[in-house]
Amino acid sequence: MAFSKPKFTKFILAPYSKYWESRTTIGRRFTVRHLKGGGPDRIKTREGGLGRIKTRKSGPDRIKTLKGGPGRIKTRKRGPDRIKTHKGGPGRIKTRKRGPDRIKTREGGLGRIKTLKGGLGRIKTLKGGPGRIKTRKRGPDRIKTLKGGPGRIKTRKRGPDRIKTREGGLGRIKTLKGGLGRIKTLKGGPGRIKTRKGEPGRIKTRKGGPDQIKTREAKMESSFCSISSPIGVWGL
Secondary structure: OOOOOOEEOOOEEOOOOOEEEEEEEEOEEEEEEEEOOOOOOOOEEOOOOOOOOOOOOOOOOOOEEOOOOOOEOOOOOOOOOOOOOOOOOOOOOEOOOOOOOOOOEOOOOOOOOOOOOOHHHOOOEOOOOOOEEOOOOOOOOOOOOOOOOOOOEEOOOOOOOOOEEOOOOOOOOOOOOOHHHOOEEOOOOOOEEEOOOOOOOEEEOOOOOOOOOOOOOOOOOOHHHHOOOHHHHHHO
């Protein structure tokens, strides 16, 4: 009696099941269940009009979008933004870092933008825009608006769209202590303004360079000068 090779049948998708069902014939019939994996029947979608999408973080059956879509939507299991929609909806959009379908926007006309703290979800502006707006969760400046509004603008360190301003006529500027958010002035300006909490504006001078500030101390009338004593005389 000649030995016959085992015959393998096609994989059959069991309806309403999370398993692939395969049947192999080796001597007698039995059923082997396999987890769903990759393959040509994985889901490739555009985000528009799909409602809530629950993606896998990794693996062959994660959601892969077609080129030209608004980006990859990463869903959250809990929270107010758990419903995932297309770009204009209330969901949280995680932008692609590279590729032709990354989101490039200007802040003008977008109203309030809630950006992620860092990573791929940050707003990337077109060249010539007012910079990148980084929102704060708490505080009086938590509402993010355009450049002239009350929001806090975090400037870009490099690039042609970094903010260069003169301090004159801007009123009180609240700058960050250090890092990317500091105000950078044009050459010839009065210098860099570093504000304090309780003062309208403290000017920190530059040590060298063409725009260094050389000032004379303002005349200060001290209270002990009016006392007729040697201390008062030397105080004057």
